[in-house]
Amino acid sequence: MxxxxxxxxxxxxxxxxxxxxxxxxxxxxxxxxxxxxxxxxxxxxxxxxxxxxxxxxxxxxxxxxxxxxxxxxxxxxxxxxxxxxxxxxxxxxxxxxxxxxxxxxxxxxxxxxxxxxxxxxxxxxxRAHHGAGIYNEHGAYCWNELHTDGYRRAQEFYAGVFGWAYGEIGDGADVEYSTFAHTPDGPPLGGINRAAAPSFWLTWFQVDDTDAALRHAAELGATVLKGPEDSPFGRMGVLRGPQDEVFAVIDPTRTAGSPPG
Missing domain, CATH: 3.10.180.10 (2,3-Dihydroxybiphenyl 1,2-Dioxygenase, domain 1)
Structure with a gap:
């Protein structure tokens, strides 16, 4: 845990x-x-x-x-x-x-x-609350990524404010995606994805079974926006909650293909 x-x-x-x-x-x-x-x-x-x-x-x-x-x-x-x-x-x-x-x-x-x-x-x-006390397991967040139509401008901004270094893993044409880290060779902390407006931060929650999570969420009143689908990083899906909040789920143990870049 x-x-x-x-x-x-x-x-x-x-x-x-x-x-x-x-x-x-x-x-x-x-x-x-x-x-x-x-x-x-x-x-x-x-x-x-x-x-x-x-x-x-x-x-x-x-x-x-x-x-x-x-x-x-x-x-x-x-x-x-x-x-x-x-x-x-x-x-x-x-x-x-x-x-x-x-x-x-x-x-x-x-x-x-x-x-x-x-x-x-x-x-x-x-101060008294340090932030998340649990992560990278079922029911806890495991990844955070920015979806933005201002990809390079966003990179410049967060590098200036937080000192992030980037690793490009997209193809630079159809897919522009980078991970961010404290140092160029440091472990990835999250990602930035070129996407259509409006720009927003997407929270990913880890689950043990993506298909089951999407079905259960739909039964509870959520809308499945994307998935389930396989990726080199896990089997994933995107949801809109019953009050219109968007979030994503992923089972990182079930991967397919090789990461780009």
Whole structure:
């Protein structure tokens, strides 16, 4: 069971949560799909729910901010040692702050930003809450990737803000895809994919059986947008949840073909 009890290195995808109209309805859906145990933080957290697996934090579910028009969505959070310094870097490199840095009780300090291609993401400065305590197993996130119509501009932005180095694995024509890492020879942390607008961050959850997960999700009210299909990285599918939040599932043990690049 991959787990973590310390803050994630800066620039690493460290947490995911979804903002929806009905957090408790979403909690029931994901509890049934992934086997999550849901903890309610009470009124002081604004209705934020913590999803747990094996006693460790896997993801969050919260209501949309009052008075803010936004679609239901999963948000990827990138770790930082200073939310304030990262906020300055975001604007310096052409991004915009949706929610400037603010304290979240005693658990951390965060911000929400939009990159120059229009994709929203969060930034987390860990205090009492380090981020995901479980990952890369059934019901936990295992990969985060940016889908963007501004591929090179996005690479420049995140390299400037987080210092990412890229490894191109697409063919540069039909497929433009790169992994990002802390160093050129470091382990991949996530990916950037050239795709049609609008730009967004996609959260991937690991499952033991992709076909079964897609069927079960559909029975629970989700819509299968893509898959199941095989790839060199696993058998995968993309879903739209009952409240229109998009996410993906993958069984990395069932691969087909060789990775490109």
């Amino acid at each position: 991959p787990d973590r009890d310390t803050p994630w290195p800066p620039g690493t995808p460290c947490w995911v949560d979804c903002q929806v109209d009905d957090a408790h309805q979403a909690a029931a859906f994901y509890r049934a799909l992934f086997g999550w145990e849901i903890q309610d933080g009470g009124a002081e957290t604004g209705g934020y729910l913590m999803a747990m697996r094996n006693g460790r934090a896997a993801a969050g579910i919260g209501p949309k901010p009052p008075g803010m028009a936004m679609p239901s969505a999963w948000t990827t959070y990138l770790a930082t040692e200073s939310a304030d310094r990262t906020a300055a870097a975001v604007t310096e490199h052409g991004g915009a702050l949706v929610a400037p840095p603010f304290d979240v009780l005693d658990v951390g300090r965060m911000l929400v930003a939009v990159d120059p291609t229009g994709a929203a993401f969060g930034v987390w400065e860990a």
